Amino acid sequence: MTLASSIRTPHVDWFAMSPALVLLGASAACLLIAVLFRPRARRYLSAWVTGGAFVGAFVAAALLYDRSGHPTGVIADEIVRDRLGALAAIVVCGAGLATVGVSWRTRLQTHRAEYYALLAAAAGGMCFLVTATNLITLFLSLEWFSICLYVLCAIDVELEGSLEAGLKYLVVGGFGSAFLLFGSALVYGATGQVGFAQIAQATATLGLKHDAFLVAGLAMILAGLAFKASAAPFHMWTPDVYEGAPTPVTGFMAAATKTTALVLTLRILTTAFPQEKQLWTIALAVIVCVSLAIGNLGALVQRNVKRMLAYSSISHAGFMLMPIAAGNALGGRALLYYLIPYSAMSVASFAVVAARERELGVPVTFDNIAGLGWERPFLGAALWACMLGFAGLPLTGGFVGKFYAFSAVYDHGWVWLVIVGAVATAVSLYYYFGLVRALYMRAPAAVGLAPAGGQPPREAALQTAVFGCLVVTVGSFFAVEPLIRLAKMAASSLSF
Amino acid sequence: MANGWLTDTLILLPLGGAIFIAISPLPRLAAGLVALAVSLVEIAFWGGALSAFDYRTGAGAVQLQDTTTWFGDLGISYHVGFTGFAIWLVGLSAVGMTAAIAYAVWVGRQHARAYFASMLLLTTGLVGVFAAQDYLVFYVFWEAMLIPLYVLVGVWGGPGRLRATLMFFIYTMAGSLLMLASIIVLGVSQGSFDMVTAGYSNSDWIFLGFVAAFVVKAPIFPFHGWLPDTYREAPAEISGVLSGLVSKAAAYGFLYIAVLHFPRPTHDFRTPILVLAAIGLIYGSLLAFRAPDIRGVVAYSSLAQMGLITFGLFATNIAGFNGAVLQMVNHGLISLGMFMLAGLVELRAGTGRFDRLGGMAKGRPVLATVLMTLGIIALAVPGSSNFAGEFMILTGVFKSGWGWSVVGAIAIVLAAMYMLRLISAVLHKSRGSAVSDSARDLRLGELAFLAPIVVLLIFFSAWPAAITDHTFGQNGQTPGLVRFR
Numbered sequence: 001m002t003l004a005s006s007i008r009t010p011h012v013d014w015f016a017m018s019p020a021l022v023l024l025g026a027s028a029a030c031l032l033i034a035v036l037f038r039p040r041a042r043r044y045l046s047a048w049v050t051g052g053a054f055v056g057a058f059v060a061a062a063l064l065y066d067r068s069g070h071p072t073g074v075i076a077d078e079i080v081r082d083r084l085g086a087l088a089a090i091v092v093c094g095a096g097l098a099t100v101g102v103s104w105r106t107r108l109q110t111h112r113a114e115y116y117a118l119l120a121a122a123a124g125g126m127c128f129l130v131t132a133t134n135l136i137t138l139f140l141s142l143e144w145f146s147i148c149l150y151v152l153c154a155i156d157v158e159l160e161g162s163l164e165a166g167l168k169y170l171v172v173g174g175f176g177s178a179f180l181l182f183g184s185a186l187v188y189g190a191t192g193q194v195g196f197a198q199i200a201q202a203t204a205t206l207g208l209k210h211d212a213f214l215v216a217g218l219a220m221i222l223a224g225l226a227f228k229a230s231a232a233p234f235h236m237w238t239p240d241v242y243e244g245a246p247t248p249v250t251g252f253m254a255a256a257t258k259t260t261a262l263v264l265t266l267r268i269l270t271t272a273f274p275q276e277k278q279l280w281t282i283a284l285a286v287i288v289c290v291s292l293a294i295g296n297l298g299a300l301v302q303r304n305v306k307r308m309l310a311y312s313s314i315s316h317a318g319f320m321l322m323p324i325a326a327g328n329a330l331g332g333r334a335l336l337y338y339l340i341p342y343s344a345m346s347v348a349s350f351a352v353v354a355a356r357e358r359e360l361g362v363p364v365t366f367d368n369i370a371g372l373g374w375e376r377p378f379l380g381a382a383l384w385a386c387m388l389g390f391a392g393l394p395l396t397g398g399f400v401g402k403f404y405a406f407s408a409v410y411d412h413g414w415v416w417l418v419i420v421g422a423v424a425t426a427v428s429l430y431y432y433f434g435l436v437r438a439l440y441m442r443a444p445a446a447v448g449l450a451p452a453g454g455q456p457p458r459e460a461a462l463q464t465a466v467f468g469c470l471v472v473t474v475g476s477f478f479a480v481e482p483l484i485r486l487a488k489m490a491a492s493s494l495s496f
Numbered sequence: 497m498a499n500g501w502l503t504d505t506l507i508l509l510p511l512g513g514a515i516f517i518a519i520s521p522l523p524r525l526a527a528g529l530v531a532l533a534v535s536l537v538e539i540a541f542w543g544g545a546l547s548a549f550d551y552r553t554g555a556g557a558v559q560l561q562d563t564t565t566w567f568g569d570l571g572i573s574y575h576v577g578f579t580g581f582a583i584w585l586v587g588l589s590a591v592g593m594t595a596a597i598a599y600a601v602w603v604g605r606q607h608a609r610a611y612f613a614s615m616l617l618l619t620t621g622l623v624g625v626f627a628a629q630d631y632l633v634f635y636v637f638w639e640a641m642l643i644p645l646y647v648l649v650g651v652w653g654g655p656g657r658l659r660a661t662l663m664f665f666i667y668t669m670a671g672s673l674l675m676l677a678s679i680i681v682l683g684v685s686q687g688s689f690d691m692v693t694a695g696y697s698n699s700d701w702i703f704l705g706f707v708a709a710f711v712v713k714a715p716i717f718p719f720h721g722w723l724p725d726t727y728r729e730a731p732a733e734i735s736g737v738l739s740g741l742v743s744k745a746a747a748y749g750f751l752y753i754a755v756l757h758f759p760r761p762t763h764d765f766r767t768p769i770l771v772l773a774a775i776g777l778i779y780g781s782l783l784a785f786r787a788p789d790i791r792g793v794v795a796y797s798s799l800a801q802m803g804l805i806t807f808g809l810f811a812t813n814i815a816g817f818n819g820a821v822l823q824m825v826n827h828g829l830i831s832l833g834m835f836m837l838a839g840l841v842e843l844r845a846g847t848g849r850f851d852r853l854g855g856m857a858k859g860r861p862v863l864a865t866v867l868m869t870l871g872i873i874a875l876a877v878p879g880s881s882n883f884a885g886e887f888m889i890l891t892g893v894f895k896s897g898w899g900w901s902v903v904g905a906i907a908i909v910l911a912a913m914y915m916l917r918l919i920s921a922v923l924h925k926s927r928g929s930a931v932s933d934s935a936r937d938l939r940l941g942e943l944a945f946l947a948p949i950v951v952l953l954i955f956f957s958a959w960p961a962a963i964t965d966h967t968f969g970q971n972g973q974t975p976g977l978v979r980f981r
Contacts, residue, residue: 003824333569374607381518393643400567403632404678407570407684417682421674429669430662433646441650441658480567488569 014113016074016131018064019057019089023096023124026053027117034113035217046113049101050120051404053096057127061089063488071493077195078137082493085131087336092130094472095255095343101465102248102351104259107358108156109462113326115155121254122148126260133271135184135194136170136203138264142180145260146173149253153245165244172237173227181225187272193474196272218273222283225268228261230310231287231317234296239298240446242310246356250306251350254313255343258320266324270494277327284325285417292424299431305364308431309346312390314341315428322405322421326412332491334399334404337484341389341397341476348469349386352379355462366438373439380439382466389473392425392433397476404484500562502545502789506586506623509538510593513830514616517609517916524608525543527879528601531612534624535594535732542583549583551966558629558692566633571688576627579752581967583823585744587623588828591952592741595646596733599836603843605652614644618737625745631679631689634753635672637784638709642668649730649872660722660729667722671712678705696757703761706753707769713746716769717776729948732839733832735791739798740832744824747802752818767811770896777803781910785917789848793918794831797874800907801827807904816892818964823885825907825963826956828876830882833949837867840942843980844935850918855927860937864923866946871882873953875915876908881953884960 014021030046037045064086070081081086099119108115132138150173154166188194190213192201208214223234230238242250269280275423295315302308320338323331343491356372356379360420373380402425409417476483513534517527549559561577578586597615601637605611617640624637642665650661681701683689695899697703711719725734755762780799787793805827808820840863842848857864876882886908893900956962 105759132647138969162623285610330569388643399636403676403680404570406680410680410684415677416679418677426666426670426673433665436646437650437658437661440647441661481565484567484569 010076011267013074015060015070015074015082016064016072016079017128018060019127021094022057022060023093023120025126026050026123026125027099027448030113030117030120030193031317034111034117035206037113039112042113043258046116046173048106051097051100051114052121053102054093054100054123057123058090058093058097061093061127064489065090065490067089067494069129071273073133079131080132080133083490084263084267084336084493085127087490088130088259088339089127091127091259091339091343092123092256095252095259096120098344098347098351098465098469099248100250101461101468102354104461105358105459106246106354107159108246109127109158115152118148118155119249120151121145122152122252123139123256126256129260130267133196133267135188135196138485139177139181139184140269143177145257147171147178149249149257150324152249153241155247155249159246160299161244165241168237176224176227176234178224178380179220179227181487183217183220183222186213186220188217190217191216197270199272200274203273215276215279218276218280219283222265222280222287225261225265225290226287226317229258229265229321230314230315231321232291232314233287235291235294235317236313238314239307239310241303242313243363245304247306247350247354247462250309251347251354254309254346254350257337258313258317258346259343261322262317262339266319266332267494269324270327270332270496274495281325281327281412285414286320286322288318288325288418291315291321292420296427298427299452300429303365303367305366305369305435306350308435310364312428312431315348315424316390318424319402319405319421322417323408325417326408326410326414327496328411329491329496330404330411331408331453332494332496333484333487334401334408336487336490337397337404337476337480338401340483341473342399344469344472344476345386345389345396345398348382348466348473349390350471351462351466352383352386355379355459358459366434370434370442371404378463379466382470384436384439385470385473387432387436391429395477396473397465398473400477400480435482445496499545499548499560500543500577503560503578503627504549504562506538506590507620507627508615509541510534510619510623514613514620518613518736522609524782526540526599527608527612528597528605528963531616532594532601532638535590535597536581539587539590539594541879542587545578546583546587546605549580551580555705557968561629561915566630570684571631571690572632572650572683574623575629575690575692576633577629577692578627581751581817582748583927584821584825584963584967585748586623586691588744589619589626589741590620592737592828592832592949593619593622595832595836595888595945595949596737599733599839600731602710602941602945603839607651613678618644618648622741622745626698626748629691631691631695633689633710634691635695638745640676640744642672643817645738645742648779649726652731652734656725656731656858657729658868659800660725663722664726667719671719673703675685675709678702678817679962681804691753691757696759698758698760699804702754703754703758703765706749706758707765708917710746710749710754711772712959714743714806714933715748715799715805716772716802717779717799718772720780720799721853722794723790727798727829728789728791732791732835732842734840736832736835739795739835740828740830740894743802744797744828746810747805747820750806755809757814758790762810762812766812766896769805769810770893771807771898773803773806774785774900775803776800777807777903777907781907781914782966784914785910787914789976790841790850790853790918790922791835791848791963793914794834794838795941796832797914799817800911802829802885804904804907806962807893807900811889811892811900813892813895813897814968815888815895817917818967819885819888819890819892820880822956822963823889823962826873826953829949829953830870833866833870833946833953834874837870839861841940845930847930849930850921851926851928852930854925854931854937855923857923860935860945866938866943866950867923868919869950869952871915871919871959875912876892879957881956881960884964886958888964896923918952932958
């Protein structure tokens with residue numbers, strides 16, 4: 001009798017993990033490419049492999065969505081196979097695919113294959129994390145993608161600030177992870193359980209609703225996730241890291257990390273802590289208000305476009321936590337809908353910044369982006385559409401997302417939070433339209449720049465990625481019904 | 497529903513034109529001509545909509561309806577259609593935008609494709625606002641109007657345009673967001689955002705949220721902070737569009753949403769609103785009388801005229817409503833024509849300041865005739881369409897209290913003062929320093945877009961009942977209107 005046969009292994013539903021597995025496979029392939037091929041070949045081969053893997057994972061996640069009508073536990077309930085996780089994986093893979101397009105002509109000279117390997121591995125971790133139903137899985141997969149991102153932030157060693165960004169992210173991220181882990185320990189200590197559903201059950205049967213350890217643990221878990229979602233007051237790393245990291249990576253982080261963290265927040269709060277709903281709705285409402293205030297006020301004074309977008313992403317953490325704070329089915333739907341246009345807008349706006357950066361060779365500011373709208377009409381129009389979307393104006397999905405978020409909050413009975421959101425939106429118009437003003441209304445000569453002129457750089461991959469994001473951003477405004485139906489079915493795997 | 501496609505076409509045709517112009521590599525003139533052609537076709541479709549509109553059936557006053565579910569779980573659908581009075585405002589928009597586009601083709605604008613695409617997008621926004629029968633759709637078009645306006649003022653405006661766009665944008669968005677909050681509260685609590693089947697409310701707060709958006713856009717005193725800068729810095733035809741057409745969207749909102757859907761709050765708040773309108777009416781007239789340039793006069797007279805229209809709307813009776821609708825059309829045409837004339841004078845003299853203008857009538861008969869005719873109609877001489885409109889408004893508001901009519905009558909005297917001042921400062925007096933012999937008379941191409949405006953005004957002077965008899969249907973059965981008879 002061998003050792004292997006003496007251990008009872010659980011049944012494994014490989015299909016449920018297929019998005020993560022495909023991406024992990026691509027990651028391994030890229031690492032092999034890094035040693036087996038010559039530098040020129042590495043560059044293209046690894047990009048193609050990763051891009052293909054994202055397509056594959058996207059399709060796998062879509063199939064998974066289609067065939068997971070009823071949530072089922074996988075690998076002894078370590079993860080769950082349901083539509084919520086599948087939809088989040090779809091968004092992550094879409095963002096990843098666009099990021100591959102944006103990265104095609106990245107200035108990174110060395111370690112291209114490793115770059116793609118890390119990107120695929122990070123996305124794999126995210127696809128895994130959104131299915132977590134257990135504190136251990138949660139922590140492991142969170143670290144899995146975080147470590148990849150730490151390295152990705154610092155991968156461009158030539159880039160000023162890249163190493164700094166990586167280190168800063170590592171230190172602050174480690175802090176966040178420690179919070180999460182400590183919180184998990186407290187929750188385990190209080191309930192004796194690590195599974196989300198079991199925690200809720202134990203809380204109910206043992207009457208732990210007001211248990212100090214459980215509440216403290218919940219607070220720390222929330223804080224840990226808020227670090228990842230870059231919600232204030234856990235946002236300190238965001239502007240520096242977003243500014244310092246290679247721009248395609250920033251775009252990926254803004255879209256995919258936020259998606260993952262928010263979906264997981266929604267899942268853990270509704271499945272593990274339904275008893276504490278009174279507490280966490282209030283706590284989240286506070287985080288929302290702080291994020292909106294800090295994000296919007298911080299963005300007002302930024303001159304660097306990446307930093308402005310970083311603060312905007314903090315304020316969007318606020319907007320997207322709103323529906324979670326509402327704690328109702330409408331809120332779940334609102335969040336899952338909002339993530340789709342939001343991710344597209346994030347990737348696209350950072351992609352345009354990346355294009356401008358490559359053209360100029362210096363960080364993009366409100367001054368040196370002047371005139372982009374006329375010089376590069378497509379990229380200018382795309383950035384304009386993204387700004388409209390972030391600002392929540394019609395003809396973009398951002399409008400419908402905000403509308404749903406506000407409706408969910410109103411449905412919860414918080415008119416005041418709707419007003420706070422409306423005021424925050426009004427403030428945000430100043431900087432979003434400040435960028436539009438720079439794009440179209442200021443001649444480059446007026447700010448002392450020679451017009452870029454000449455043949456625009458050939459960046460077919462980047463432009464395709466931007467175009468795809470644009471289609472999602474605008475399309476999600478018109479095709480609300482089908483997307484909401486997707487979101488609704490995904491949210492129905494949770495019990496509100 | 498019958499003929500709903502006409503409404504859809506009126507909304508989508510300019511949008512399609514805008515997309516076509518934006519993506520196809522047309523040279524400057526071609527882009528302008530395509531835009532012009534699209535807007536002329538828009539007028540033709542409007543004619544079709546007008547003839548398809550059945551004013552004899554009182555019941556179901558919203559006609560030419562079309563409904564498609566947009567997102568069902570919150571009860572929101574793309575529901576469009578026209579009321580009897582909205583169709584006149586659509587006509588005003590179509591004609592006015594055509595004239596403005598023709599003006600732009602004539603003077604030539606840089607970045608032509610972006611310019612004309614924005615103009616057509618603005619047309620879609622305007623028509624959509626008048627057609628929307630769902631609160632969220634209304635909001636979408638309302639904002640869709642703002643986006644091209646922001647660009648049109650900001651890119652093609654004068655030297656102070658950046659500040660002007662910022663002011664304009666912050667003011668109007670602050671109002672709009674309050675309206676969005678109201679829409680959410682109203683719609684989610686009722687489970688439907690439809691204006692025809694639902695959407696009546698007695699809540700003061702919801703009412704005030706809507707009013708906030710409308711008073712800024714109109715503007716009504718004291719929410720006109722954005723007005724002087726914007727009207728002065730925008731290109732002439734855009735100022736005309738803003739004061740002539742876009743402000744009518746606000747007036748329409750007052751009538752169709754505030755008054756007709758919120759009867760009780762309207763009753764509660766009508767005195768404060770009438771007071772503000774009265775202040776705006778007198779204050780705007782006085783400022784117009786003191787303004788140093790043509791645009792200043794027209795801009796502040798707009799503030800005054802919007803006050804007068806608000807008088808009619810918050811008279812809350814049929815006479816007031818009819819007068820207000822007629823006056824909306826009148827003022828739209830006059831204001832647009834005046835701003836375009838101001839632009840043409842500025843092109844010739846390099847300035848619109850009265851102290852450097854004067855004596856332009858001599859040797860320029862066409863310019864003098866057009867300006868004079870517009871001015872005479874604007875100051876509401878008896879027999880003009882403006883007179884008819886103002887008379888009805890004053891009759892309507894008289895029923896609420898004779899004091900309001902006195903204020904209105906004083907304002908009409910003031911209107912005569914500032915209009916005659918404008919006419920004499922530009923046309924008569926001694927020749928101004930900026931007027932040289934090379935300043936030509938109006939050319940044929942310029943008449944092409946000014947003459948139709950004058951002709952329409954003369955037509956409505958002769959037959960104001962064309963509008964006033966065709967606004968609310970013979971039984972006055974626009975939803976909610978019955979209460980006010």
